[in-house]
Amino acid sequence: MRTRLRIPPALVALLLLAMPPCAAWESWGGDAGGSRFSPLREITPDNVGQLVRAFEYHTGDLIARPPEVMRRTKFQATPLFVEDSLIFCSPFNEVIALDPGTGAQKWRFDPKIATNQRPANRYVCRGVTYWVDDHAPANAACRSRIFMGTNDVRLIALDARTGIPCAGFGKGGEIKLEIGMRLEWPGEFQITSPPAVGRGVVVVGSSIGDNSRVDAPSGMVRAFDARSGEPRWTFEPLKRDGIEAGHANVWAPMSVDETRGLVFLPTTSPSPDFWGGKRPGNNEHANSVVALRIETGELVWAFQTVHHDVWDYDLPAQPTLTRLDTGDGQRDVVIQPTKQGFVFVLDRDTGKPVWPVEERAVPQGGAEGEKLSPTQPFPTHVPALTSQTISTDDALSLLPGLMRSSCERQFAAARNEGLFTPPSVQGTLEFPFTGGGVNWGSAAYDPVHQILYANTSRAVHLIKLIPRAEAAGFNPPPGHDFGRQRGAPFAMSRAMVTSPLGFLCNKPPWGEMVAVDLKAGRILWRSTVGTTEDLAPLGVPLPWGAPLLNGLAVTAGGLVFTGAMDAYLRAFDARSGRELWQGRLPVPGVANPMTYLWKGEQYVAIGAGGHSEAGTSIGDSVVAFRLARPGEAPSLWSRTIDRPGGRFLAATSAITLAIITLVMVGLRWRRRRRSRQS
Incomplete structure (x- = not known):
């Protein structure tokens, strides 16, 4: 039993009043700083069992699009609640506005992107961005705008009230980004996350195909005037200095501090991911939190979380901006979770760690031509959110004692010296895997109790380097990702380490929600999230959790909401981590939930469209829940946890x-x- 600091109600009210208003959920992360915290408190642990389905909206893509196209989609959008509408994007960049109470469609914009391309990261749109032009007259067209980046590399501006393109922005409401080089295939370069906007400037990143070639497209970040679309500045995340590499792009959502005029970029690893012999050194400012002046693009500071990355441990999560009592007074900070399960807490003005970060020796002996960093940064105050070592003792064995499991054999045959073991021709176990720790769903932060909540994934990748002479004829087995890494002496293959039954080879849980007291530097609780019900043969619902790429939302009502790889929206008690409620979805909601207040009632909504790469069923819906009204029958789609x-x-x-x-x-x-x- 843990004790918890009790904060006087008057102080709680004062803190809530002092926070930026995000009851409206006007940004992808709830607010521009990505806190994913809502001050709404109508739904509580005591009444969450009374939630009923308010509506289920379908985009129609499942019927209108061919099955082979839908199998290349990931529905990861988080709706915004703005202009008395829920506004979100489909995987095909259709922007849709719904009535927040009934789910009736109010307007829809279709950019008509081509569906005969092969997008490197599937067809996906994580969300749109809302901005109000305070200089425009109150009733002017496009005074309030929706910005969206597209799979076919356009930046689009729409009137937030009507969905009509803003004629004064770019050419007819859109800008076609200039990539600066020939693509190897249509879809090698995309925009998948919502743009960032502040001080009249809209900033857009990019998502670029991994492991195809050394000389991949640049990961340049681009900024435009939010009114006219005129170019404002560009920023190249990777310091070239004569090295040969591509991107170090920003595919994850960015954060904005409007008061300071700063935009915060989570940057990726340089290309290719798993061999860096042609890019010696630490490769600044890849794998870094980077703070820029949003009006000029001037570099203010950068903090690198991985030196010379050859593990695909890029920064996938939105930086969280908040105010934190560190024990030495209140400080404005940036919280950056990572794939390794680390949490870096940085001063927002300087980028310096709030608590010590140590450079620790890591395994060496990289592949031929590789020049690894001898050390990597390890936070010392906040413990890792997930385990970071794996051994044969951790292998899943469904019939222990009767036979040596396939998982044990696979673990024993690979190189495995702990975190940051370099890729090898022999094959290297990478744990956490490249989608592990905290992913694009990012973390949520309760500023009243100073608790960080995050979904984490636990799985093992087997990474193999394939000598160039063998790569031409290499035929990857089913389930193996193959990257040619042209220009490098090695190609690569990557696969989840699984048992003959298809289960992950490491012992469960495979997905956990974690609560962390940042000030104390301790884990408060862990809770397994998800079952195998919608993934396993015969729908066997083993309570082992499932990898959690998506994020969560925390409320002042004392609840944490999350989706998972099975088809349920869940509510957990924020104090104890106990699962309280499940709401059945048509397909898995591998997206971030959000909450809003409409006509005095609190709603919780999530995109439920599945995730093609994870092998879930595919759909095209947004589902919302609210508390049952007097006399309303209990919902068949909702249940409390017994x-x-x-x-x-x-x-x-x-x-x-x-x-x-x-x-x-x-x-x-x-x-x-x-x-x-x-």
Whole structure:
């Protein structure tokens, strides 16, 4: 049992009044600083079981688009609540405005992007950006605007009230970005996250295909006048200094401090990801939090979280801007979670760590031609959100004691010296995997209690370098990602380490929500999120969690909401981490939830369209829940969590899985026996 600091109600009210108003959820991260915190408190741990489905809206893509196109989509959009509308984008960059109470469509804009391309990161749009031009007359067209970057590399501005393109922005409401070089295929270069906007400037990053070539397109960040679309500045994240590499782009959402006039960029690794012999040194400002003057693009500071990255440990999460009591007084900070599970807390004005960060020796002996950094930065105050070592003892064995599992054999055959073990021809275990720790869903922060909440993923990648002479004829097995890394002496393959039944090879949980007291530097609780219900054979709902790429939302009502790889929206008690409620979705909601107040009622909404790369079912919906009204019947799509019932379900599922495993083992033994006899 943990104790918790009790804050007087009057102080809580004062703190809520002092915070930027985000009851409207006007930004992708709730506010421009990405806190994902809402002061709404109508829905509480006591009444969350009374949530009912308010509406389910379908974009129509599932019917209108061919199945082979829909299989290349990821629905990751978080709606905004602005101009009395819910506004979001589909994976095909259609911008849609809904009535927030009924889900009825108010307007829709279709940029008509081509669907015959092969986007490197699938068709995806994480969200749009809202901006109000205070210099424009109150009723002027495009006084309030929606900005969106597209899969086909356009920046579009729409009137937020009507969805009509802003004629005075660029050419007919859009700008086509100049990439500066020939693409290897249509879709090598995309924009997948919402632009950042502040002080009349709109800033856009890019998402670029990984591991295709050394001389990949530049990851240049571009800024435009938010009114006219005229170019304002560009920033190249990677310091070239004669090195040979591409991008170090910004594909994740950025954050803005309007008062300071700063935009914060989470940058990626240089190309290619897994061999850097042609880019010696630390590769500044890749893998860094970078602060720029939003009006000029001037570099203010940069802090690097990985030196000379050869693990694809780029920064996928939006930097969180907040005010924190560090023990030495209040400070404005930037909180940056990472794929490794680290949490870096930086001073917002200087970029210097608030608490010490140590340079620690890491494994050496990289591939031929590689020049690794001898050390990497490790935060010392805030503990890692997830485990960072893996061994054969951690291998999943469904029939322990009867046989050495396939997982143990795979673990034992690979190079594995802990975090930052370099990629190898032998094959290297990378744990956390390249989608591990905290991903694009980012973290949420409760500024009243100073608690950080984050979804984390636990899985193992096997990374293999393939000598160039062997790469031409290499045929990757199913489930293996293959990158040619042209211009490097090695190609690469990457695969999740899984069992013959398709389960992840490391012991569960595979997805956890973590709560951290930043000031004290300690983990408050962990809670497993998700089951295998919508992923496993026969829908067996093992309570083992699932990788959590998506983020969450925390409320002053004491709840944390999240989606998962199974088709449920969940609510957890923010104090204890106990799961309280599940709302069934048509398909998994691998997106960030949001909450808003409409006509006196609090709603919680999430995009439910699935995730093609994760192998989930695919859909095209946005679903919203609210508390039941007087006399309203309980929803069939909503249920509270009965702990004893949950234990019974887990036991039943485990027995079912054991039976399936025994049957499959028997079939494999029978096939082998027949093979020997023949």
